[in-house]
Amino acid sequence: MKKIILLIFNIFISFSYFLYGQNMMSKEQFIEQLSKKYDSYKEANIKHRRFKHSDLQPLIENLKKSNLFKINTLGKSIEGRTIPLISLGTGQTKILLWSQMHGDESTATMAMFDIFNFFSKNDDFNALKQDFLSKVTLYCIPMLNPDGAEVWKRRNAYDIDLNRDALRLQSPEAVILKNIRDSLNPEFGFNLHDQSIFYTVGNTPIPATISFLAPAYNYAKDINEIRGRAMKLIAELTEMIYKFMPNQVAKYSDDFEPRAFGDNIQKWGTSVVLIESGGYANDAEKQYIRKMNFIALMTGIYSIANQNWQQYTIEQYNAIPFNERLLKSLILRSLSMKKNNKDYKIDVAYIYNEVGINGDRDFYYKNSIDEIGDLSIFYGYKEIDCTGMIAEEGKVYPKKFKDLKEIKKLNIKSLYQEGYTSVILEKEKITEDFTDIGVNILIKTDKRYKKAGTTLAEMGKNPDMVIRQNGKVRYIIINGFVQDIDNEQNTIINALIYR
Numbered sequence: 001m002k003k004i005i006l007l008i009f010n011i012f013i014s015f016s017y018f019l020y021g022q023n024m025m026s027k028e029q030f031i032e033q034l035s036k037k038y039d040s041y042k043e044a045n046i047k048h049r050r051f052k053h054s055d056l057q058p059l060i061e062n063l064k065k066s067n068l069f070k071i072n073t074l075g076k077s078i079e080g081r082t083i084p085l086i087s088l089g090t091g092q093t094k095i096l097l098w099s100q101m102h103g104d105e106s107t108a109t110m111a112m113f114d115i116f117n118f119f120s121k122n123d124d125f126n127a128l129k130q131d132f133l134s135k136v137t138l139y140c141i142p143m144l145n146p147d148g149a150e151v152w153k154r155r156n157a158y159d160i161d162l163n164r165d166a167l168r169l170q171s172p173e174a175v176i177l178k179n180i181r182d183s184l185n186p187e188f189g190f191n192l193h194d195q196s197i198f199y200t201v202g203n204t205p206i207p208a209t210i211s212f213l214a215p216a217y218n219y220a221k222d223i224n225e226i227r228g229r230a231m232k233l234i235a236e237l238t239e240m241i242y243k244f245m246p247n248q249v250a251k252y253s254d255d256f257e258p259r260a261f262g263d264n265i266q267k268w269g270t271s272v273v274l275i276e277s278g279g280y281a282n283d284a285e286k287q288y289i290r291k292m293n294f295i296a297l298m299t300g301i302y303s304i305a306n307q308n309w310q311q312y313t314i315e316q317y318n319a320i321p322f323n324e325r326l327l328k329s330l331i332l333r334s335l336s337m338k339k340n341n342k343d344y345k346i347d348v349a350y351i352y353n354e355v356g357i358n359g360d361r362d363f364y365y366k367n368s369i370d371e372i373g374d375l376s377i378f379y380g381y382k383e384i385d386c387t388g389m390i391a392e393e394g395k396v397y398p399k400k401f402k403d404l405k406e407i408k409k410l411n412i413k414s415l416y417q418e419g420y421t422s423v424i425l426e427k428e429k430i431t432e433d434f435t436d437i438g439v440n441i442l443i444k445t446d447k448r449y450k451k452a453g454t455t456l457a458e459m460g461k462n463p464d465m466v467i468r469q470n471g472k473v474r475y476i477i478i479n480g481f482v483q484d485i486d487n488e489q490n491t492i493i494n495a496l497i498y499r
């Protein structure tokens with residue numbers, strides 16, 4: 001009898017699922033399935049962070065072919081690049097999303113185009129999409145600062161930080177955001193940024209991959225209904241992101257900044273959710289973080305459409321740890337250094353720094369020492385325990401080379417084993433400042449090494465190091481990258497060319 005009841009029950013469940021389809025789906029089920037299908041929504045024409053305004057235009061043209069999207073031009077940047085408003089939906093609750101007001105913070109722009117693809121695609125979620133778009137209307141401004149994005153910098157073409165221009169409104173881009181906010185008066189706003197990859201979740205080694213904030217609207221950091229709504233929504237988004245990255249969410253500083261947009265838009269009556277994309281191990285192009293933005297924004301849309309956020313509390317928001325800045329790119333722990341015949345035990349931290357090439361989308365790394373001494377309170381994306389190991393300066397290979405071809409023929413590993421980290425190039429003219437060969441190249445001169453003296457660890461400098469264990473070379477540090485001598489693979493992402 002029990003079995004028959006169970007069978008009937010199962011048939012009933014399957015039948016109702018068939019009838020109601022995705023409307024039966026819980027938020028958790030929806031997001032889980034969405035995550036599995038993410039690759040089918042991921043905009044394939046954006047593969048890396050340093051895309052430009054011109055890269056987005058064909059994608060926006062494509063959206064015009066669909067009657068789902070309305071595309072208006074809000075105005076132009078200082079250098080004349082169009083700033084569009086892409087809207088979809090007919091619902092009563094308005095949501096305004098703006099990304100890349102800082103030109104070199106592009107992660108959410110990528111996610112925005114993934115969201116457009118989600119809504120354009122004909123798939124199992126059709127009923128749910130219709131449901132969303134009958135309840136909310138999305139107004140999206142991807143890349144508010146296209147001039148900054150063009151040269152991969154934070155500020156606009158006049159070097160004004162748009163996020164300090166919310167009151168004075170001297171930048172056309174800031175005027176555009178202010179006008180559209182005032183004309184729509186949306187219930188919710190998503191203010192989309194990237195933060196330093198060196199932020200941690202409180203005092204832990206965990207990178208703050210996503211940080212949220214419901215910005216304060218006054219110095220007292222009061223909580224009114226508008227800000228409270230944003231806080232509850234953030235509590236919900238955090239819970240969802242934890243399913244993908246447990247504990248990898250923090251809160252951005254909530255100090256009131258009277259000139260910033262987030263703070264003012266909160267004051268003007270729109271519940272503002274700030275999303276800051278931080279760092280994630282082995283994700284330099286931020287493609288996993290892009291997916292987390294997609295998940296957070298889709299959860300937000302789901303929640304606002306269904307007023308789900310009301311089930312969350314300000315206490316849950318308050319429980320999210322604040323950002324701390326305790327990460328470094330690399331930490332060498334307990335390294336021994338000899339100075340004046342005395343041994344010193346130190347930790348050395350490097351920070352990796354990208355240098356754009358001719359303002360183009362490509363970059364190379366020019367890294368440097370960021371901190372020296374007792375670094376026990378800091379964490380590294382990569383850490384090496386150098387206990388019992390001694391650091392010495394990398395040497396310059398004595399033979400001078402005529403051209404790069406000759407250098408490329410060298411057995412780099414045997415060079416490392418003898419403690420060489422640089423070679424001299426005599427004749428050939430090259431214009432690049434970096435090389436993927438795995439050793440630094442000195443053009444004409446070895447002055448750099450004579451100048452360096454015996455200073456191995458020096459703030460802001462970028463010395464080559466040879467780290468020995470029991471007399472044998474164990475690690476090579478070139479441009480802040482580590483080569484384990486036993487690793488066949490070249491892990492020096494790029495060395496430098498010095499003139």
Ligand SMILES: [Zn+2]
Pocket residue numbers: 101102105193194
């Ligand atoms: Zn920013």
